[in-house]
Amino acid sequence: MLKKIENVKVYTEQGNFVPGAVMTEGAFIRRILAGEAGNRKPEADGAAETIDGGGCYCIPGMVDIHLHGCGGKDFCDGTREALETITSWEVSVGVTAIAPAVMALPAERLEKALAAGAAYRKEQQEGKAVPGADLAGINMEGPFISAVKKGAQDARYIVPCDVGLYRRFQDAACGLIRFVGIAPEEGRNTADFIRQVKEEAVVALSHTNADYDTAMAAFAAGAGHVVHLYNAMSSCTHREPGVAGAVADSPSADVELICDGVHVHPAMVRAAFKMLGAGRVCLISDSMRATGLSDGQYTLGGLAVNVRGKRAMLVSDGTLAGSVTSLPDCVRTAVSEMGIPLETAIACATANPAKSLGQWELRGSLAPGKLADLVLWDECMRLQAVMKAGEWIRR
Structure with a gap:
């Protein structure tokens, strides 16, 4: 059925807003109508259903390539119930595709979570799952990381990167791992690890204490991504630029950035955009299971976590333990508190992560032939409606 969402400000692939309308057919976008064309009578377009967008911003569904959970569940729980909760909650706030992260855990537990994710993605593709965000990939944040920069991960299960073990995990995931992090x-x-797996997954620098030269060697070997820039990595100073300095000098690599107002100072967020350019920044939530719930004690990667307000911290030593903020809220914070233009922040939560996932042809922008995943925000960035694959989830 043809649907027309009119009287909206459409976010274009050029990164700006134009008045107009979006037409969908089934699960996909059929046309973008700009200017006066967007105001034609419904019968002129053959639309069976017309929705007045009330002058809202019409933006692509957001793509979160690094989160752990929400609504009391974690991807590493390895259960269908957890995946239903996570995907349903995410789409309800305007995130239409996710690549949840796994951590340093026993190999058998990781295999269980990865296999559960692959099975649930198959259900989604067959139309057997509840409506929710697409499980578009998996982000293997751990276990191939540094104990020195482990953050809120369990040091007992940290191991050096190993091609055989990676392939064991990828087999369990039925090829769904899109990012594999290493120190x-x-x-x-x-370097051999990077060269052997870079065609199967994006190799990311994750929880690493690498100096500038070591990081540069990794990028030269084919690494193409940095997990949550500034957090759980070597410091960036005028004499020791570390991973942040190396990625600035590696134009083929992109970065994740948490804009929850806790993990990174606003000045350093702005510095990242100036240093890298907006096209290389992917906003992420890094949300843990307490997201969407009240303060209290929770767990992340088997470790006890206290949540107070916007902070999640390990009970043991106060280390930050993920965030309790959704990706749309990170976009709002980047715009309202950090001075990032709305158009730029939206690209960093839609187009850039879709490209990083290798799924730009399917999602990340509003264009004919792409999935009809879209979100309506009012002028105050408040959520008004969510469409997933041509069906209204919230309206």
């Missing part, structure tokens, strides 16, 4: 300073064969 390139750990182990002797990280």
Whole structure:
């Protein structure tokens, strides 16, 4: 059935808003009508259903390539119930595709979570799952990381990167792992690891204490991504630029950035945009299971976490333990508190992560032939409606 969402400000692939309308047919976008064309009578377009967008911003569904959970569940729970909760909650706030993260955990538990994710994605593709965000990939944040920069991960299960173990995990995930994180300073064969797996997944620098030269060598070998820039990595100073300095000098690599107002100072957020350019920044939530719930004690990667307000911290030592903020709220914070233009922040939560996932042809923008995943925000960035694959989830 043809649907027309009219009287909206459409976010274009050029990164600006134009008045107009969006037409969908089934699960996909059929046409973008700009200017006066968007105000034609419904019968002129053959639309069976017309929705007045009330002058709202019409933006692509957001793509979160790094989160752990929400609504009391974590991807590493490895259950169908957890995946239903996470995907349903995410789409309800305007996130239409996710790549949840796994951490340093026992290999058998990781395999269980990865296999559950692959099975649930198959259900989604067959139309057997509840409406929710697409499980578009998996972000293997751990276990191939540094104990020195472990953050809120369990040091007992950290191991050097290993091609055999990675392939064991990828097999369990039925090829759904899109990012595999490593600390390139750990182990002797990280360059070989990168060269062997870079065609199967994006190799990311994750929880690493690498210096500038080591990070540059990893990028030269084919690493193409940095997990939550500034957090759980070597410091960036005028004499020791570390991973942040190396990625600035590696134009083929992109970065994740948490804009929850806790993880990164606004000045350093602005510095990242100036240093890298907006096209290389993917906003992420890094949300843990307490997201959407009240303060209290929760767990992340088997470790006890206290949640107070916008902070999630390990009970043991106060280390930040993910965020309790959704990706749309990170976009709002980036715009309202950090000075990032709305058009730029939207690209960093839609187009850029879709490209990083290798799924730009399917999602990340409003264009004919792409999934009809869209969100309506009012002028105050408040959520008004969510469409997933041509069906209204919230309206």
